[in-house]
Amino acid sequence: MTTDRRPILLMSPALLWLFGLMVVPCLLILVLAFFRRGMYGGIEYTFTLENIALVFDPLYAQIFLKSAWIAGLAAGIASILGYAAAYAIAAMPRHRQSALLFFAVLPFWSNYLVRTYAWIVLLNREGLIVNLARWVGFEGELPSMLYTEQAVVIGLIYNYLPFVILSCYAPLSRLNPEISEASRDLGASGWTTFRRVVLPMTVPGIATGFVFVFVLSIGNFVTPALLGGGQFQMIGNLVYAQFLTANDWPFGAALSMVLIMVMLGLLMAQATVADRASGGKAGDNG
Amino acid sequence: MTTPLLSLRDIKKNFGSAQAVAGVTMDIHRNEFFALLGASGSGKTTLLRMLAGFEAPSGGDILLEGSSIAAMPPNKRPVNLMFQSYALFPHMTVAQNIAYGLEMDRLAKAEIKSRVSEILEVIQLGHLGGRKPDQLSGGQRQRVALARALVKRPKVLLLDEPLGALDKKLRSEMQLELKRLQHEFGITFIVVTHDQEEALVMADRVAIMKDGALLQVGTPREIYEYPETRFAADFIGVMNFLPVSVASGGYQGKEGPLIRAADAPELAAGSAAVAAIRSERLGVETQGENSLAGEITDIAYHGLDLLLHVKTPLAETPVISRLTADVAERLAPEVGQTITLGWSARDTRIFPA
Amino acid sequence: MADRNTFRLMLLILGLVFAFLYLPISVLVGLSFNEGGLPTAWTGFSVKWYGELLANKDILRAAGNTLIVAIFSTLLSTILGSLLAVGVEIRRRNGKWLETMIFAPMIIPDIVLAIALLSFFSLLGVKMGLHTIIVSHVVFNLAFVSAVVRARLKSFDWSIVEASNDLGATTATTMRRVVLPVLMPAILAGALLAFTLSVDEFIIAFFTAGAGRSSITLPMQIFSMIRFGVTPEINALATVVMAVSVVALALSQRLNRGGLPGQ
Numbered sequence: 001m002t003t004d005r006r007p008i009l010l011m012s013p014a015l016l017w018l019f020g021l022m023v024v025p026c027l028l029i030l031v032l033a034f035f036r037r038g039m040y041g042g043i044e045y046t047f048t049l050e051n052i053a054l055v056f057d058p059l060y061a062q063i064f065l066k067s068a069w070i071a072g073l074a075a076g077i078a079s080i081l082g083y084a085a086a087y088a089i090a091a092m093p094r095h096r097q098s099a100l101l102f103f104a105v106l107p108f109w110s111n112y113l114v115r116t117y118a119w120i121v122l123l124n125r126e127g128l129i130v131n132l133a134r135w136v137g138f139e140g141e142l143p144s145m146l147y148t149e150q151a152v153v154i155g156l157i158y159n160y161l162p163f164v165i166l167s168c169y170a171p172l173s174r175l176n177p178e179i180s181e182a183s184r185d186l187g188a189s190g191w192t193t194f195r196r197v198v199l200p201m202t203v204p205g206i207a208t209g210f211v212f213v214f215v216l217s218i219g220n221f222v223t224p225a226l227l228g229g230g231q232f233q234m235i236g237n238l239v240y241a242q243f244l245t246a247n248d249w250p251f252g253a254a255l256s257m258v259l260i261m262v263m264l265g266l267l268m269a270q271a272t273v274a275d276r277a278s279g280g281k282a283g284d285n286g
Numbered sequence: 287m288t289t290p291l292l293s294l295r296d297i298k299k300n301f302g303s304a305q306a307v308a309g310v311t312m313d314i315h316r317n318e319f320f321a322l323l324g325a326s327g328s329g330k331t332t333l334l335r336m337l338a339g340f341e342a343p344s345g346g347d348i349l350l351e352g353s354s355i356a357a358m359p360p361n362k363r364p365v366n367l368m369f370q371s372y373a374l375f376p377h378m379t380v381a382q383n384i385a386y387g388l389e390m391d392r393l394a395k396a397e398i399k400s401r402v403s404e405i406l407e408v409i410q411l412g413h414l415g416g417r418k419p420d421q422l423s424g425g426q427r428q429r430v431a432l433a434r435a436l437v438k439r440p441k442v443l444l445l446d447e448p449l450g451a452l453d454k455k456l457r458s459e460m461q462l463e464l465k466r467l468q469h470e471f472g473i474t475f476i477v478v479t480h481d482q483e484e485a486l487v488m489a490d491r492v493a494i495m496k497d498g499a500l501l502q503v504g505t506p507r508e509i510y511e512y513p514e515t516r517f518a519a520d521f522i523g524v525m526n527f528l529p530v531s532v533a534s535g536g537y538q539g540k541e542g543p544l545i546r547a548a549d550a551p552e553l554a555a556g557s558a559a560v561a562a563i564r565s566e567r568l569g570v571e572t573q574g575e576n577s578l579a580g581e582i583t584d585i586a587y588h589g590l591d592l593l594l595h596v597k598t599p600l601a602e603t604p605v606i607s608r609l610t611a612d613v614a615e616r617l618a619p620e621v622g623q624t625i626t627l628g629w630s631a632r633d634t635r636i637f638p639a
Numbered sequence: 640m641a642d643r644n645t646f647r648l649m650l651l652i653l654g655l656v657f658a659f660l661y662l663p664i665s666v667l668v669g670l671s672f673n674e675g676g677l678p679t680a681w682t683g684f685s686v687k688w689y690g691e692l693l694a695n696k697d698i699l700r701a702a703g704n705t706l707i708v709a710i711f712s713t714l715l716s717t718i719l720g721s722l723l724a725v726g727v728e729i730r731r732r733n734g735k736w737l738e739t740m741i742f743a744p745m746i747i748p749d750i751v752l753a754i755a756l757l758s759f760f761s762l763l764g765v766k767m768g769l770h771t772i773i774v775s776h777v778v779f780n781l782a783f784v785s786a787v788v789r790a791r792l793k794s795f796d797w798s799i800v801e802a803s804n805d806l807g808a809t810t811a812t813t814m815r816r817v818v819l820p821v822l823m824p825a826i827l828a829g830a831l832l833a834f835t836l837s838v839d840e841f842i843i844a845f846f847t848a849g850a851g852r853s854s855i856t857l858p859m860q861i862f863s864m865i866r867f868g869v870t871p872e873i874n875a876l877a878t879v880v881m882a883v884s885v886v887a888l889a890l891s892q893r894l895n896r897g898g899l900p901g902q
């Protein structure tokens with residue numbers, strides 16, 4: 001390479017864009033979280049820790065925990081389903097696998113709102129499931145299915161399952177079949193082989209999928225708003241409200257900041273799991 | 287008359303329309319070190335995988351001590367396989383890898399522990415029990431894979447190219463090591479290799495496979511001295527082939543005197559055949575019924591020995607003569623020189639063309 | 640040799656998972672063609688709900704806005720993202736912070752970027768509208784474009800650049816005549832991906848659109864419609880939106896044989 005400046009020249013428009021419209025705004029959020037809310041919305045530029053403290057107020061901490069619970073549930077179930085599906089795809093003949101994977105991921109690329117809406121169609125009071133129940137002869141009042149916590153969890157699972165399938169398929173397909181054969185050869189049953197060899201070796205895929213679903217779910221506000229009904233609050237809805245209705249930006253920023261910390265922590269944990277499984281580092285003698 | 291340890295009865299394996307193993311019948315005896323030798327794709331791995339239980343035979347039967355194991359799942363067979371890729375569990379330490387098979391046998395913790403440390407000593411990796419496989423060298427990994435299969439004391443240990451991934455020096459060390467371990471543990475070994483030298487060095491008996499079938503089974507000496515087919519002759523050692531036609535009392539090359547052979551198959555007079563002579567039996571000072579003159583085109587060192595490439599009127603390609611170091615030193619051959627090579631009728635093998 | 644029962648179990652799992660993935664959207668698509676429009680009874684095949692869509696002024700305006708946003712953000716992000724990819728791959732030794740910065744827009748939760756941009760624009764006193772949606776979409780779109788182009792560059796044989804220089808071409812000519820044609824399929828695939836993402840994007844658009852109805856995009860329109868329940872019109876609209884993204888994705892895959900974009 002004759003000139004070292006040229007690549008930088010190519011990169012700089014994009015990097016400036018990212019700096020100006022991603023880095024700076026995100027830093028701004030960090031700063032906002034430490035200012036006081038103005039009398040009529042707006043921001044008063046005096047330093048305070050009140051917003052951060054307010055996040056840990058039982059009222060809001062509870063919403064945080066609730067969101068974490070829902071996100072955890074969705075991530076947990078999606079991980080199990082996604083792993084099973086990925087395992088099944090990896091067990092199919094090689095030449096079928098990429099087509100199966102493609103169709104498993106295809107829904108992921110259609111509109112999020114549309115996918116969520118599909119569940120409103122299924123679950124609403126005049127929806128398909130209720131009609132189906134009537135049709136098989138179920139009489140009487142059916143419990144409401146839409147606007148429940150379960151509906152939110154189902155919606156989240158539905159939306160993010162394809163990603164878990166992808167992230168679990170990657171390590172499963174890379175698994176050398178001789179490794180499981182070696183385990184069988186040494187006397188292990190199919191189940192033992194799965195539990196002691198296949199699962200531990202493919203855990204990073206599950207961890208990636210779990211963290212991804214969790215992170216996207218805990219900050220989600222679309223699914224709770226649509227499938228959870230108006231009253232149902234998750235952190236995402238709370239943030240949304242601070243910015244668009246309550247006009248308490250510093251508190252919204254503080255909420256987001258804590259949310260981002262939680263997400264970063266999880267992503268780092270996941271990176272550690274991936275690192276651990278990709279071969280122990282020296283001194284790691286179990 | 288004892289029953290053989292392992293009997294293969296007309297074992298076959300088809301993958302779709304392709305036949306990977308085409309009816310193999312043979313017996314393997316207790317404490318035998320048996321080598322399966324064959325070119326790439328000849329069906330060696332497939333045969334081993336059927337013995338280990340990973341492929342169901344398309345036909346035929348496998349008997350272990352007289353009873354069929356063909357339908358037995360791999361985890362129930364008293365047979366272990368050392369994989370060509372080693373297939374070590376990357377998330378377990380060396381000691382955990384080795385203990386795995388013993389845990390499957392539900393042995394007591396204390397016994398597992400003592401047997402693992404015992405075998406770690408045997409393979410001289412006592413200090414590395416706590417390492418993970420990716421912290422080991424290729425040779426160390428190979429020994430862990432071996433130990434993991436060996437520690438279960440199977441009736442038969444199958445080894446698929448156990449030394450394939452090692453460099454030449456380590457290979458020859460490990461060949462002796464394998465033999466020592468086989469003696470020490472008194473376990474029957476079936477080793478797959480495509481290195482003929484390795485098979486001859488290690489094995490009590492060698493089988494040569496081609497296109498899924500056995501060409502010849504015998505001791506290394508039998509295989510080396512009395513190859514039954516031209517393919518077997520070519521596969522082992524360095525063999526010179528001269529095209530000839532069958533005449534009365536000998537074999538006529540392109541020109542020159544009749545070539546004599548001591549024992550040869552019955553072939554119709556006038557039919558085409560090949561005479562085969564091993565390079566080390568074709569000598570400059572060798573006294574014998576046959577002789578052949580030509581010009582040295584190339585000289586190559588092979589260890590201490592010298593390989594002379596000699597262009598003769600009898601064959602398109604130069605014949606190769608192997609001289610031991612002392613002979614080579616005395617004669618000091620040079621490229622371009624014309625020499626006469628001789629060999630005995632006992633060392634001539636005749637195959638139909 | 641995976642025994643037959645295990646294999647059957649696998650097939651069963653796949654069947655169930657695929658049913659779970661496809662049943663809801665299939666019902667949606669099916670209902671959009673139901674004459675009566677209600678899930679209670681099938682009253683015959685009809686495209687009349689699609690006709691209704693065309694008559695709905697709000698939807699048409701939202702679709703127009705979405706198209707404007709998608710086209711401009713795709714153009715901008717394709718140029719910026721491709722240049723970035725080429726620069727990054729030529730330079731090779733890029734610091735960790737740089738890689739993180741390029742990667743971040745793809746994983747940063749939408750809501751975070753959305754509120755950050757909203758605060759940013761309001762504090763600067765920028766009047767929000769379609770233009771703010773466009774520049775905001777470029778942030779994540781350029782990251783996706785550069786990921787797709789970089790994937791292609793990984794297998795790029797740089798010696799052809801040297802060959803071109805050796806044959807007397809200037810750097811600019813080499814870029815235009817050698818590098819660009821080789822990268823074109825990947826750039827187009829990246830552009831299509833960006834287009835799809837932009838058409839579908841809701842949260843960031845929602846936060847950066849500003850007040851008023853003039854800059855409502857299609858996803859925003861859908862969001863406000865589905866909050867009030869199920870109508871046959873939304874079914875038809877949802878079907879159209881889904882069809883557009885699936886076709887765009889299929890095209891993008893075709894252009895750029897290889898992994899799924901963004902993976």
Ligand SMILES: Nc1ncnc2c1ncn2[C@@H]1O[C@H](COP(=O)(O)OP(=O)(O)OP(=O)(O)O)[C@@H](O)[C@H]1O
Nearest residue numbers: 301305306324325326327328329330331332333480
């Ligand atoms: N699972 C399979 N499906 C289809 N064909 C196979 C399969 N396994 C092996 N074969 C074919 O069977 C033949 C024998 O293969 P095998 O692996 O047994 O050869 P090999 O003697 O072990 O060769 P190498 O020395 O290269 O390891 C080959 O032609 C191979 O392509």
Ligand SMILES: [Mg+2]
Nearest residue numbers: 330331332446
């Ligand atoms: Mg093989």
